[in-house]
Amino acid sequence: MTTQTSLTVQQTARPDGFPAADQFAFVEGPVPEPRPGTALVENLLWSVDPYHRGAMDSDELWTLNSPMEGRSIGRVVDSRDPTLKEGDLVFHRHGWRTHALVTPGEHGTRKIRTYEGVPLSAHLSILGGTGLTAYVALTRTLRLAPGEDLFVSSAAGGVGTAAGRIARLLGAGRIVGSAGSAAKVAYLTERVGYDAAFDYHDGPVEELLAKAAPDGIDAYVDNVGGDHLEGAIASLRGFGRIAWVGAVAQYNSNEPPAAPRNLFEINHKSLRLEGVLVRHHTDLQDEFEDFLVPHLRSGRIGQDVTVVEGFERIVEAFLGMLRGENVGKMLVARAGQGVSVT
Incomplete structure (x- = not known):
């Protein structure tokens, strides 16, 4: 049985620069009643993402x-749709609330394929949107070939850790990442499988990348933009490729970016830059799971998550993610949910 009230998080003001906790409100209301063709879901795990x-x-x-x-x-917990029954676990996009009415097939809503030995959190991290983003970037946008050298920015985040692990499975050559602290750099090389990594606070990205990948790179997964994109363009070999996933360097700034200042090199080197939006590739979810799940179950690769417990801490988790306090994917778990999360 579910509780009789629900909570939603609502944004109350537009931020000017970095968001503040007082720009959000927790609003209490009745638990919604399912209509024909819908199901009532009590949420267990929430994802907070840079795109938010x-x-x-x-x-x-x-x-x-x-x-x-x-x-x-x-x-x-209650269903008026024949394809969903009580107890089913469902992925959907009605987060930031304790209860949601979902319609199968709407906005990617789907029943989760569960796997023995694979925790629930994997379905919002390496098997979820972040992992699928990395998979699409590597296999569709970059078409990474065995032996090719790869650079990933914000490599200790959700997409970055997934990209490193998946690239290794695809047979990549040298994999280099950037991160925001010495501890994250160590995590990337000791736990995720990066060959080299650097703290971007230690100097110009172009110089740090040139030192970490002295022979250049073939492909780049860009989660940052700005000086990271500029450094990658400088290191890319001819006919290199860039998968532009995000630009966290610009999210909290109202000023136009100073970099990249070498965009003409895209023409000079015959580079290709393409944006990646995972919502255009949800049809690859089954293919992606078929590829990755055997490696998760065998223990060849793991997942990288930071879990904050308690829905009441979701705003705190979101702001912490923007400050880079997470390693891997930042998730929020309902307290005492009785489900294997990690």
């Missing part, structure tokens, strides 16, 4: 004083 920062600035994406959008996993 961009959504905070947009009237089109996040309407003020309305429930916010986000990836979540929940358990069906």
Whole structure:
């Protein structure tokens, strides 16, 4: 049985620079009643993602004083749809709330394929949108070939750790990452499988990357933009490729970026730069799971998550993610949910 009240998180003001906790409100209301063709889900896990920062600035994406959008996993507690039954675990995009009405097939809503030995958190991290983003970037956008050398920025985040692990499975050559602290650099080389990594605070990215990859790189997964993109363009060999996933360097700034200043090199070197939006590739989810799950179950690779317990801490987790306090994917788990999370 579910509780009789629900909570939603609503954005109450647009940020000017870095967001503040007082720009969000927890709003209590009745648990919604399922309609024919829908199911009521009690959420268990929530994802807080870098793209949420961009959504905070947009009237089109996040309407003020309305429930916010986000990836979540929940358990069906009441259903009026024949394809979902009570107890089913469901992935959907009605996060930032304790309860949600979902419609199968709408906005990627789907019943989760569970696997023995694979924790629930994997479905919001390396098997979820972050992992699928990395898989799409590597296999579709970059078409990474065995032996090719790869650079990944923000490599200790959700997409970055997944990209490193998946690239290794694909037979990449030298894998180099950037991160924001010495501890994260060590994590990348000791736990994730990066051949080299550097703290971008230690000097110009172009110089640090040239030292870590002295023979250059073939491909780049860009989660940062700015000086990281500039450094990657400088290190890319002819006909190199860039998968532009995000630009965290610009999310909290109202000023135009100073870098990259070498965009003409894209022409000079015949480079290719292409944006990656995972929502255009949800049809690859089954292919992705078929590829990755055997490696998760065998222990050849693991997942990288930072879990904050308690829905009441979701804003805290989001702001912490923007400050880089997480290693791997930042998730929020419902307290005492009785589900194997990690």
